[in-house]
Amino acid sequence: MILTADKISRSFLRGSREFCAVKEADITLEGGKLTVLRGRSGSGKTTLLNILAGLQPPSSGRVLADYGVPKPENAPEPGTGQRTEFVTDLYSMDDRTLSRFRNDHYGIVPQGQSAVATLTVFENILLPGTIYGQDNSVRERAHELMERMGITDLKGSFPKELSGGEMRRMAIARALIRDPKVLFADEPTSDLDDDNRDTLFRILRQIADEGKAVFVVTHERSASEYSDDMYLMDAGVLRKVEPGQEPARGQ
Amino acid sequence: MRIFRKLPILNLCRRPVRSAMLLCIAALLSFTVFGGAVMVSGLRRGMASLEDRLGADILVVPEEAARKNDLESIVLQGSTGYFYMDDSKLDEIAAVDGVGQSTSQIFLASLAASCCSAKVQLMGFDPATDFTVLPWIRKSYTEDLKEMEIVVGSDITSDEGDTLTFYDTDCTVAAKLTRTGTNYDRCVFAGADTIRVLTASSVGKKLNQFKEIDPNHVVSCVLVNVNEGADIDQVASAINDSVDGVTAVRTTSMVSGIAANLSGISHLVRILIAGVFILAFIILMIAFTMLINERKREFAILRVFGVSRRSLAGSVWSEILLICLTGALAGSAAAALVTLPFSGALRSRLDMPMLSPGIGTILLYLLLAVLICAAAGTLSSFWNVSRVSRADISLALRQER
Numbered sequence: 177m178i179l180t181a182d183k184i185s186r187s188f189l190r191g192s193r194e195f196c197a198v199k200e201a202d203i204t205l206e207g208g209k210l211t212v213l214r215g216r217s218g219s220g221k222t223t224l225l226n227i228l229a230g231l232q233p234p235s236s237g238r239v240l241a242d243y244g245v246p247k248p249e250n251a252p253e254p255g256t257g258q259r260t261e262f263v264t265d266l267y268s269m270d271d272r273t274l275s276r277f278r279n280d281h282y283g284i285v286p287q288g289q290s291a292v293a294t295l296t297v298f299e300n301i302l303l304p305g306t307i308y309g310q311d312n313s314v315r316e317r318a319h320e321l322m323e324r325m326g327i328t329d330l331k332g333s334f335p336k337e338l339s340g341g342e343m344r345r346m347a348i349a350r351a352l353i354r355d356p357k358v359l360f361a362d363e364p365t366s367d368l369d370d371d372n373r374d375t376l377f378r379i380l381r382q383i384a385d386e387g388k389a390v391f392v393v394t395h396e397r398s399a400s401e402y403s404d405d406m407y408l409m410d411a412g413v414l415r416k417v418e419p420g421q422e423p424a425r426g427q
Numbered sequence: 428m429r430i431f432r433k434l435p436i437l438n439l440c441r442r443p444v445r446s447a448m449l450l451c452i453a454a455l456l457s458f459t460v461f462g463g464a465v466m467v468s469g470l471r472r473g474m475a476s477l478e479d480r481l482g483a484d485i486l487v488v489p490e491e492a493a494r495k496n497d498l499e500s501i502v503l504q505g506s507t508g509y510f511y512m513d514d515s516k517l518d519e520i521a522a523v524d525g526v527g528q529s530t531s532q533i534f535l536a537s538l539a540a541s542c543c544s545a546k547v548q549l550m551g552f553d554p555a556t557d558f559t560v561l562p563w564i565r566k567s568y569t570e571d572l573k574e575m576e577i578v579v580g581s582d583i584t585s586d587e588g589d590t591l592t593f594y595d596t597d598c599t600v601a602a603k604l605t606r607t608g609t610n611y612d613r614c615v616f617a618g619a620d621t622i623r624v625l626t627a628s629s630v631g632k633k634l635n636q637f638k639e640i641d642p643n644h645v646v647s648c649v650l651v652n653v654n655e656g657a658d659i660d661q662v663a664s665a666i667n668d669s670v671d672g673v674t675a676v677r678t679t680s681m682v683s684g685i686a687a688n689l690s691g692i693s694h695l696v697r698i699l700i701a702g703v704f705i706l707a708f709i710i711l712m713i714a715f716t717m718l719i720n721e722r723k724r725e726f727a728i729l730r731v732f733g734v735s736r737r738s739l740a741g742s743v744w745s746e747i748l749l750i751c752l753t754g755a756l757a758g759s760a761a762a763a764l765v766t767l768p769f770s771g772a773l774r775s776r777l778d779m780p781m782l783s784p785g786i787g788t789i790l791l792y793l794l795l796a797v798l799i800c801a802a803a804g805t806l807s808s809f810w811n812v813s814r815v816s817r818a819d820i821s822l823a824l825r826q827e828r
Contacts, residue, residue, distance in 0.1 A: 223821070231731060232821040272735045279733025286824050290728050292434070294441040299430050304732040306429040350732075 177243055177281060177357035179205040179228060179389060184237030186223050197223040200237070201414035203407065205358060210384035211391045212399045215409035221393045222287065222362055224409065228391065229360045230266045230278050239266040241281070279307055283351030283388075287362040290347050291335035297346050298322070298331040305353040314353055321349035325379070341372035348379060358389040365396055377402045431734070435746035446750065449714055453754020453800050454761065456707040461796035462762030463696040465784060468792070469766070470692060472782035473608035482559040483650035484659045487520055487666060487675045488512075492648075509536055511637050512672065514644045519670045525657035526666070530556040531646035533622050535629060537593045537615075544591040547583060548614045551622025559650055560616055568602030572618040576601040580612040591615070594628035608782030651675070704803060712807035715747065719811045726815050727823030740816040744805070747812070751804035755797040762796075763789070 186198040197220040205211055205228070215221045226232035228239055242263045266274060278284070283304075291300050298318060305314030322328045325345040330338065338346065344364050351359055361380060365373040373396065381402045384390040392399060400406055408415050430437075439446040492510035514531060521529045533551035537544075552560045554572065564578050572578065577598045579585055589600045598621065606612055617625065623643060630642045637645050653662045659677050666675035719726075729739055767783055784792070 222825075226821040226824075229731075231824075232819070272737065275730070275733045275735035275738075277733075278731070282733075284731050286728060286731055290731075292725055292728065294438045295430065295434075299437075302430050303434075306431045307733055307738070310429060 177207060177241060177389065179358055180240045180242065181228060182238045182240060184227055184234040184239065186227060187235045196412050198227065199412040203414060205389040205391050207357065207387050207389050208384060209389060209404040210381055210402055211405040212403035213393045213407045213409060214395065219409045220412040221409050225360055225362050225391065225393050229282060229284050230274050233267045241266060276308065279304060279354060281357045283356035283359040285347045285351050285361040285364050289343060291343060293335055296332050296334055297327060300346060301350045301353055304350060317353060321352055325349045340367050344368065344376055356388065359383055361392045363394055364392065365394060434742055435749055438746055439749055449750045450754040450757065452707050452710050453751045453804065454758030456703055456803055457755035457758030457796040457800045458762045459703040460700050460799050461759040461792050462766050463700050464792040464795060465762065465766045465789065467693045467696050468784040468788055469781040472784060483678055484653050485651040485663045485675050486678050487649040487651060487673050490672050490674050509534055511640055511645045511647055513640050514646045516670060516673055517646060517649050520649050520651060520666055523662065523665050523669055525653050525662035526651050527654040528558050528652040529649055530558060531649050533626065533645060534647040535625060549593065549617060549625060550614050551617050551619060553619045558652060564604065564616065567604050572601055574620045575599060577621065578602045578604060578616040580604050580614045581606040582612040583615060593625050594632050596625055596628045606782060704799065708803050708807050711803055715808040716811050719815050723815060723818065723823045724826050727820045730820045736816040740812050743812045743815065747804045747808050748801060751800045752797060755800035759793050759796045
């Protein structure tokens with residue numbers, strides 16, 4: 177799947193003043209690539225991720241999902257609740273179709289603590305796989321993912337018993353449960369020590385190498401070591417930078 | 428079962444303290460609705476049963492027994508009073524203008540002593556003239572009572588064919604009556620011949636002193652039905668004027684008094700139910716608002732995973748309805764445990780006839796309590812559920828990371 181943002185902007189009202197969080201951003205996420213977006217706090221990184229992830233509609237512009245399949249004749253129109261196996265504008269879908277689209281094609285690791293407190297680690301990982309289907313089909317995959325993330329021993333633990341690193345690995349396992357085409361991770365390494373940070377980036381790199389499009393929003397400068405594409409965001413303006421051309425710290 | 432479907436149950440089970448507090452509020456509401464409805468229904472049925480039993484327009488008692496409280500308990504509760512007059516009064520009363528049917532009754536007290544099987548109230552009636560007790564007995568026993576045969580109220584722990592002894596005289600239980608919710612349930616009924624034998628036996632044991640009245644000609648009260656078209660008050664007044672040593676009272680005036688009391692109690696119960704509903708509604712609204720605000724981020728996470736607005740609202744409704752329905756059943760069960768087995772105690776406390784409603788009515792009230800609880804839960808959380816399902820996911824995700 178190729179996900180393309182076409183001149184997307186997002187404005188908010190702050191009091192009586194209009195504030196533009198994202199200004200006419202263009203970005204493409206492709207399978208097999210790890211794309212990193214860096215920028216200062218409040219620069220609009222999370223807003224852009226949310227727009228790409230189908231969580232927040234842009235004020236203008238489109239987000240197109242290209243399945244790489246030609247549009248068939250008599251194909252259902254977006255928003256009809258039926259699968260559309262061609263290029264689709266995410267925000268032309270109704271809530272039900274877009275929700276299903278997120279569940280089918282996206283894996284999302286939100287910023288911070290994102291576990292359902294009353295579910296165990298195993299149940300949390302299973303959860304996205306059970307919204308539209310049965311547990312049985314994803315149980316085996318949940319076990320595989322827990323093993324891959326090194327959290328098998330935590331199967332029956334509750335989120336409050338986990339460390340920050342364990343929580344993030346659980347969140348990644350949960351995001352992968354539906355074998356998504358695109359993985360979004362918002363500050364997946366915040367508050368983590370160096371070892372945990374490197375482990376997480378290695379995992380994200382592996383996921384991209386397996387053919388998924390991975391989009392990571394982070395403050396970490398070291399993320400560039402793992403990335404294929406690197407973007408910087410400053411006051412809502414998105415800019416692609418070549419590896420090695422990143423501005424120095426403090427610029 | 429799918430984890431997502433199970434989420435409401437898991438949330439309740441794994442947050443026991445929070446769930447228990449919400450459940451208690453729902454239980455309190457259903458306790459009040461179910462308990463109140465059962466109590467009012469019990470009182471209404473008791474009243475209807477009493478009216479069925481009453482069957483007479485005028486009650487005539489000796490002057491000495493005419494204190495209002497005594498009369499009310501005789502008429503309204505089926506209590507027997509131990510006062511006596513000569514049976515010649517029956518003929519004098521029957522001769523008064525406007526009197527249609529008239530019949531006499533005798534009340535005797537048995538003892539909790541070796542001579543008697545139990546301490547009960549004995550009521551003698553004349554099958555030849557009776558129009559109050561016999562129609563009721565006929566519902567349970569269609570044959571004529573033979574000598575030394577008795578019929579017992581529903582609270583008497585004897586069955587058909589058993590022998591009960593009063594003043595060392597054996598009587599056979601011919602039938603057991605249906606429940607009335609009045610003191611009649613604790614009475615033993617006997618025909619004229621049998622009651623004369625028992626009266627004589629009690630006199631022999633120096634019990635039930637009748638003063639100067641011949642025990643063979645003693646009666647406790649006379650019940651009168653007026654002729655069609657006759658004014659009951661005028662007939663009662665005529666009896667008081669023309670028969671010495673008696674007091675005649677209109678029974679329906681007392682019934683209307685108790686009906687007014689019953690109406691007052693029903694009104695109070697309705698106000699109580701409305702008050703508790705409003706209180707529970709406000710408490711539930713505050714509780715659900717806090718609960719939903721506290722979990723706003725959790726709901727946003729579910730939306731991130733691909734839960735649609737409608738499914739999210741459905742999941743939250745399920746949790747709220749589970750709380751309300753479980754609370755409603757628990758509250759109704761507690762109310763049933765209090766009101767049904769202790770209806771006798773309630774009857775004594777309220778000093779009114781009370782007859783527990785049938786199983787069909789109880790189930791109907793249970794359904795009503797459950798529906799009212801579900802309505803309180805749904806209405807109190809409607810705005811919050813609607814708000815959370817339509818919330819901006821990105822904004823909700825920013826909260827308390």
